[in-house]
Amino acid sequence: MHRRLLVVLVPLAVLLVAALGVPLSITVAEREMQETYVNRLNDVGRFASLAETALSTGRTEALQQELTRYHELYGIPVALIDTSGAVLLGPTDAYQEAARAEAALPRIVTAALAGARSEPSWEWAPWDDSALVVAEPVGRDSEVVGAVVTISDLSRTRELILVRWAWLAGLGLLPLLALTAVAWPVSAWVLRPVRKLDAATSRISAGDLTTRADAEAGPIELRRLAQSFNAMMDAVENAAQRQRAFVSDASHQLRNPLTSLRLAVESLAPHLRSEGDGQQVYDVAVDELKAMQRMLNSLQASARMESLRTASPVDLDEMLATRVDRWRALTATAGQTLTVDVPTGMRVLEPPGGLGSILDELISNALRLSDAQAVEVTARVVSAGAVVAIAVRDDGQGIDVSERAQALQRFWRSPRHQNVPGTGLGLAICADLVGAAGGELRLEEGLPRPDDSGHGLAAVVVLPVAPASV
Secondary structure (H helix, E strand, O other): OHHHHHHHHHHHHHHHHHHHHHHHHHHHHHHHHHHHHHHHHHHHHHHHHHHHHHHHHOOOHHHHHHHHHHHHHHOOOEEEEEOOOOEEEOOHHHHHHHHOOOOOHHHHHHHHHOOOOOOOOOOOOOOOOOOEEEEEEEOOHHHOOEEEEEEEOOHHHHHHHHHHHHHHHHHHHHHHHHHHHHHHHHHHHHHHHHHHHHHHHHHHHOOOOOOOOOOOOOOHHHHHHHHHHHHHHHHHHHHHHHHHHHHHHHHHHHHHHHHHHHHHHHOOHHHOOOOOHHHHHHHHHHHHHHHHHHHHHHHHHHHHHHOOOOOEEEEHHHHHHOOHHHHHHHHHHOOOEEEEEOOOOOEEEEOOOOHHHHHHHHHHHHHHHOOOOEEEEEEEEEOOOOEEEEEEEEOOOOOOHHHHOHHHOOOOOOHHHOOOOOOOOHHHHHHHHHHHOOOEEEEEEEEEOOOOOOEEEEEEEEEEEOOOOO
């Protein structure tokens, strides 16, 4: 937003300076050309007055010397021409050489011989190399006997215009530089409350519901927005805390009655016959009570883990070193193999509750639910080094593609696993915790099955790489 604000302000300032500077530059150029034209007009007016006297008296030597001297001093060809266009007096060669390059000369001379004073052509642009032709009739009305013509090279005038333009551009550039230098810290100061509010929302989206926006700084509109934002977050945090407290309290309060009920049901065992309908009902009741106890334990674990919302850095290889031996013992007991391929030096943001607990759950699912023969744990840096993908793959039954999104929902269980102990909360809790650390839990295609009938399941935990300074 800071750069976008500067992108808006600086071009507007450039347009403002241009709106003021361009007309001023045109005025400066026109003034210089007007001054040059007036000087030439005064010169030819004076020469026309002298020429009228010289032609009437026949004494032209002094006028010839003055015209030649004028050309020598100023480098401007000046000539007295008669009504036929022939040069009577002046530096003839210099005049004719300059006249060949000026297409407008015949028109201006014709107008002067007709008794009209020439008007400037106003070709003042620095990239135009035409000369200034000024003609003054000698005589008046029907008594015009000739004209005095000057052809002035405007290169010096145009150079002077360019110098003036350069000064104007420099003077216009100074406020632009000053504006840019001031706009950067000023826009940063103006946007500081917005950046703080954005940082607060980022921390909240990462799972830290205790974050609040600064409602004491910035414009009144932003302070009101921050106050409304904080009030909303207070309501959200209170609702989340009440929800967790309710789940935890309900689970705790149900534990004792459920335990008493199980003890009461199990105390009936000596009074049942080994065979018969009563025994079957008894077994079903005990199994249901055990399932309810597992459900209560999972709900309490979910409430405890959701109360933890702070992600912390962890060295992946060091964390795995404390877990791999236990995983190998579990897989060996189940007649399965475990392969771990994790490079050293990986450092990630650990989800609340611990990354090891999440991997324990994923390994447990692979052992209990998939009938796998091989389990593989790998870790790779992806997305240009921004995240690490930790995958737990197996070669078991897997889950259909249509069921993978549902498997991350709470209490969902595959129809094939209805008779396997579980609550349907494990993957959902893991997905929530990984999301709280700014990561993602995905279910993908796993290892090929031994009978080539398809692939198993892969649970991929994607976590951000921990900053080096953390």
